Every structure is written in C-alpha cells, then in structure tokens.
Amino acid sequence: MKPFAPLSYYWPSYYMPHPPHPYTYRVPNLPEADVATFQQSLKVIPSTMQSATLFIQKANASPALIKKIKAAAQESKMSEVKRLIRSTGVKAKIDVFYTPDYIKITFIHPDSQFDCCHVSLNIRW
DSSP, rough: OOOOHHHHSSSSSOOOOOOOOOOOOOOOOOOOOOHHHHHHHHHHHHHHHHHHHHHHHHHHHHHHHHHHHHHHHTTTHHHHHHHHHHHHTTEEEEEEOOOOSEEEEEOOSSOOOOEEEEEEEEEEE
C-alpha cells in the first residue's frame, strides 16, 4: 500500500490577494412607500377574522360537526365539507384543502373588487 500524501503536496495553494473592487455601488432613490392598500386591508381584515373565529367557536362547541366534516373529507365530498363549514354562520367566502393529516380552511373577504386579505387556518386532524 502506498503512503498517502496530502492533496496540497500535489497541488500547492497560493494566496492571491484580490484587488479592491473598482466599482462603487450607490443605492437608488426609491419612491415613498404607498400604504393606502395596506391600510385598506387592515380595515377589512377584522371581519374576515371574525368568520374564522366564529367557525373555531362553533367547531369547539360541536364535536358532532367536527366528526361530520372529517367524515365528508374522507369520502372526498368537498361540497359537503364546505356546506358544513358554512353552516356555522360563516359570512366570508371559503376555500378548503385537506389531506389525511390536516385541513386548511381559507376565509376570503367577500368583496370581489378588493381581494386584499385571506385568513387561513391549518388544522391538524
């Protein structure tokens, strides 16, 4: 067996200093931030959050509802899952996605002209 020599023995490393960078960078002047949309979204989001809170409260109070939602999801009955969620009194539009591990319910503000905010609940089941 041949003795092992370090790699630097075959390929010596040399220190090569880098010259100073010839270019200077300047930060461009950015326009002032427009916060109108952000403010409008913040005014609208409480009603969307109320829908999410209402669903959580009704679901916590009714184990039978939770069981029906999961059973409908296991049978891939998306319209039934949405109907059951809406039956809690939710006013916002909803979008539902589920896997065997969790359900994701997205509450969407009902104003179609101003699609500003969605509140999503990812609930493990």
